[in-house]
Amino acid sequence: MELLFERSREGRGQTILPQCDVPEYEFDSALLREKAPRLPEISEIDLGRHYTELAGETHGVNNGFYPLGSCTMKYNPRINEELSALNGFTGLHPLQPQCTAQGALQVIYETQKMICEITGMDDMTMQPAAGAHGEYTGLLLIRNYHKERGELQKRTKIIVPDSAHGTNPASAVMAGFKVVSVPSNEFGGVDLEALKAAVGDDTAGLMLTNPNTLGLFDPNILEITKIIHDAGGLCYYDGANLNAVMGHARPGDMGFDCVHVNLHKTFSTPHGGGGPGAGPVGCKAFLKDYLPSPQVKKDENGYSLFVPEKTMGKVRDFYGNFLVVVRAYAYILTLGKEGIPEASANAVLNANYMMNKLKGSYTIAYDTQCMHEFVMDIGPLKSETGISAMDVAKRLLDCGIHPPTMYFPLIVHEALMIEPTETESKETLDKACEFFLNIYKEAKENPEVLHSAPNNCTIGRPDDVLAARNPVLKYSFE
Numbered sequence: 001m002e003l004l005f006e007r008s009r010e011g012r013g014q015t016i017l018p019q020c021d022v023p024e025y026e027f028d029s030a031l032l033r034e035k036a037p038r039l040p041e042i043s044e045i046d047l048g049r050h051y052t053e054l055a056g057e058t059h060g061v062n063n064g065f066y067p068l069g070s071c072t073m074k075y076n077p078r079i080n081e082e083l084s085a086l087n088g089f090t091g092l093h094p095l096q097p098q099c100t101a102q103g104a105l106q107v108i109y110e111t112q113k114m115i116c117e118i119t120g121m122d123d124m125t126m127q128p129a130a131g132a133h134g135e136y137t138g139l140l141l142i143r144n145y146h147k148e149r150g151e152l153q154k155r156t157k158i159i160v161p162d163s164a165h166g167t168n169p170a171s172a173v174m175a176g177f178k179v180v181s182v183p184s185n186e187f188g189g190v191d192l193e194a195l196k197a198a199v200g201d202d203t204a205g206l207m208l209t210n211p212n213t214l215g216l217f218d219p220n221i222l223e224i225t226k227i228i229h230d231a232g233g234l235c236y237y238d239g240a241n242l243n244a245v246m247g248h249a250r251p252g253d254m255g256f257d258c259v260h261v262n263l264h265k266t267f268s269t270p271h272g273g274g275g276p277g278a279g280p281v282g283c284k285a286f287l288k289d290y291l292p293s294p295q296v297k298k299d300e301n302g303y304s305l306f307v308p309e310k311t312m313g314k315v316r317d318f319y320g321n322f323l324v325v326v327r328a329y330a331y332i333l334t335l336g337k338e339g340i341p342e343a344s345a346n347a348v349l350n351a352n353y354m355m356n357k358l359k360g361s362y363t364i365a366y367d368t369q370c371m372h373e374f375v376m377d378i379g380p381l382k383s384e385t386g387i388s389a390m391d392v393a394k395r396l397l398d399c400g401i402h403p404p405t406m407y408f409p410l411i412v413h414e415a416l417m418i419e420p421t422e423t424e425s426k427e428t429l430d431k432a433c434e435f436f437l438n439i440y441k442e443a444k445e446n447p448e449v450l451h452s453a454p455n456n457c458t459i460g461r462p463d464d465v466l467a468a469r470n471p472v473l474k475y476s477f478e
């Protein structure tokens with residue numbers, strides 16, 4: 001398909017401005033460009049067609065099923081979009097007087113309170129822009145805690161299970177810690193003996209997601225957090241999988257000291273295109289004075305901003321991605337106390353329903369009841385037929401399904417990680433299972449068609465390695 005620059009014709013689409021009826025202003029010539037900017041010139045209708053064509057080549061939750069494990073690609077109700085687009089929110093300036101932005105401050109304050117309630121935390125910052133950014137912020141809380149106690153010199157290590165999301169070790173390193181990986185046990189949980197052997201005087205903390213990236217809830221969670229606390233470390237909860245437990249179990253009750261939540265996964269912000277999102281960080285009271293600044297408080301004069309006593313400073317400009325917070329606020333209020341646990345119950349039900357329909361054929365990596373997602377191991381199918389997780393994923397594109405997360409978690413080599421989410425109907429799940437089972441049959445009977453899939457996408461099998469190592473991000477005008 002042609003790019004805008006290739007569609008551009010000199011002089012096209014420039015007649016939308018009225019005749020100038022005010023005196024022309026002479027700019028200082030030193031401030032002027034030498035040449036006009038190289039912008040595409042195109043008529044409105046061609047521009048519209050260009051973007052419509054582009055939109056037709058992407059797959060979003062409005063196109064079809066999107067079981068991208070660990071990403072919680074659920075449907076985000078339109079009402080939350082509409083509320084976040086209200087002029088009163090979009091027209092705000094972050095520097096306007098606080099007394100004129102009381103509604104916005106109230107939204108931040110009350111959303112924090114509600115997510116603190118859901119996660120079992122005492123306080124929260126809305127500044128971080130994503131989950132990984134929240135991890136970094138949470139680790140700075142842990143860092144400041146040890147620093148104030150004079151223990152930072154010796155507490156240099158963060159323990160991370162081998163099933164963790166890649167952002168966990170990356171954030172730990174960015175926050176100045178060394179990473180110690182602990183293996184999973186045969187049930188997919190943390191190996192307690194290995195954990196006990198890994199902790200010590202040098203333990204700053206643990207990062208863990210529960211349910212983990214295998215979609216399994218770790219039944220030893222209280223013992224795990226106790227082992228860390230007994231060693232003098234703190235426990236960080238990666239809340240990216242909160243969609244599985246919200247309203248049922250709280251990280252704060254599992255023994256965690258701080259947590260991030262991905263508003264764009266769990267609380268209704270579309271995120272297929274990569275952002276903006278938000279990764280608010282909650283903490284127990286003993287960490288709240290280190291939170292980023294400013295924080296919102298409420299007293300008899302209304303809502304106002306303040307600087308926490310020993311704040312780490314800012315992790316992002318102003319108040320973070322505020323409109324994402326508005327969506328979360330609207331989402332939580334519409335679901336309410338009954339709807340929040342019902343949503344996660346349905347997410348878990350849908351995942352188990354699919355897993356049980358597929359497990360007669362496909363191999364389930366850890367074959368037990370799952371939470372909101374499950375991991376299939378294509379390894380056995382591959383040894384038998386030569387069909388890999390990649391081939392299955394590519395064939396799903398022909399079926400109008402966004403492929404599941406692949407080759408993650410790393411401990412399952414041919415992993416396909418499926419997260420249907422709560423917003424899919426039984427009919428959609430049945431149809432998707434039918435496609436999956438057909439592909440399984442094709443693998444056995446006609447593997448060739450899988451090697452060449454997808455057959456009806458503009459781009460079929462790009463060279464992933466080349467794209468990652470040598471990305472071409474810029475249009476070359478030569």
Ligand SMILES: *Cc1c(COP(=O)(O)O)cnc(C)c1O
Pocket residue numbers: 070071130131132133165167168209213238240241262277279
């Ligand atoms: C998505 C995810 C993250 C990172 O969140 P981002 O918002 O993408 O930065 C961390 N951990 C897990 C388990 C995740 O699924």
